[in-house]
Amino acid sequence: MPTPATRGPGRRPGGPDTRGEILAAARAEFAEQSYAGTTIRAIAARAGVDPALVHHYFGTKRYLFTACLDIPLDPGEVIARLAAAPASGRGAVMVRLFLEVWSDAAWRAPIVALIRSATTEPEAAAVLRQFLEEVMTPAVRPMLDGDGVDLRLQLAISQLIGIAIVRHVVGASPLAQATVDELVDTVGPVVQHYLDGS
Amino acid sequence: MPTPATRGPGRRPGGPDTRGEILAAARAEFAEQSYAGTTIRAIAARAGVDPALVHHYFGTKRYLFTACLDIPLDPGEVIARLAAAPASGRGAVMVRLFLEVWSDAAWRAPIVALIRSATTEPEAAAVLRQFLEEVMTPAVRPMLDGDGVDLRLQLAISQLIGIAIVRHVVGASPLAQATVDELVDTVGPVVQHYLDGS
Known part of the structure; x- marks a missing residue:
């Protein structure tokens, strides 16, 4: 998945796979940074989407973390x-x-x-x-x-x-x-x- | 492993592998018969040893079962x-x-x-x-x-x-x-x- 740096400043709108891509990015961030060290902003950056889209799909960091637990x-x-x-x-x-x-x-x-x-x-x-x-x-x-x-x-x-x-x-x-x-x-x-x- | 029927009435004395063979027979019996339905006699028969040898190595059925749990x-x-x-x-x-x-x-x-x-x-x-x-x-x-x-x-x-x-x-x-x-x-x-x- 391209990082924001390689994609440039343009951010994708939500698409059919966006939710899954945010989840994958969140799992990677939580694993690397721990829960406390992970921000919605960093997850959004890794997924190449706007942080508002992460909030739209998952609400707060707590809900997103629970979604990662499946x-x-x-x-x-x-x-x-x-x-x-x-x-x-x-x-x-x-x-x-x-x-x-x-x-x-x-x-x-x-x-x-x-x-x-x-x-x-x-x-x-x-x-x-x-x-x-x-x-x-x-x-x-x-x-x-x-x-x-x-x-x-x-x-x-x-x-x-x-x-x-x-x-x-x-x-x-x-x-x-x-x-x-x-x-x-x-x-x-x-x-x-x-x-x-x- | 030969069954008592194929080995005839002779039973082996304890040897270096006897303990392990009794354990293997016990695991098979407990799995097939459940704890309640398993007897020391049946385990001894499956292992081709005398029941007294099972008692010698493992004491009661309860201890033998725990040994099977490892x-x-x-x-x-x-x-x-x-x-x-x-x-x-x-x-x-x-x-x-x-x-x-x-x-x-x-x-x-x-x-x-x-x-x-x-x-x-x-x-x-x-x-x-x-x-x-x-x-x-x-x-x-x-x-x-x-x-x-x-x-x-x-x-x-x-x-x-x-x-x-x-x-x-x-x-x-x-x-x-x-x-x-x-x-x-x-x-x-x-x-x-x-x-x-x-």
């Missing part, structure tokens, strides 16, 4: 639903949102693929790490109080990831047969405990 | 240490035992490989499932009281697996930097909560 998780929606819940109900909301995503096989497949990749490819592990450290943790942190917020939040997420693996990858009974409601009842208080730091 | 977890030791702890301290014991295994890179590698395999190979997922359902859960179940013991135990194990993945595969901070003691303090009460069913 997982059907909308961190904006997660954060909005957590923020809308009463503080004492956020554990249950988090468990329900997460389990509903995993309950859909079509949504589950790319997440399992990402976990599998993370066990073999340092780049895939780095992408997941950045997603946790630089996207989810800072977004949820302001809702929480007390010491060790980041650690507690990651322990809550760990609980959910472990359940997803034992339930959907390993398929162990009875966890694989439990309903989402049962798990919200059983695991919600644990996640709430982590969020509260109590 | 992970450095001794379920007998886990169970003995849990049984020796006061009921109120078993959550902390479980967290410490599990995290210490994962803290050793040489021990971690085969477990990560098994999780990776489980995301792609139904047979590997079945082996992990059998290990959870038919080895660990029945062994720990008698120590616990109340309703939903199996589900609670699997939720506790899920918490530990999720921590291991976020800590050692994804490497997210601050969970990756937390000490074992910190995590025993933070996660021990959660695992205890699952064990108690309180």
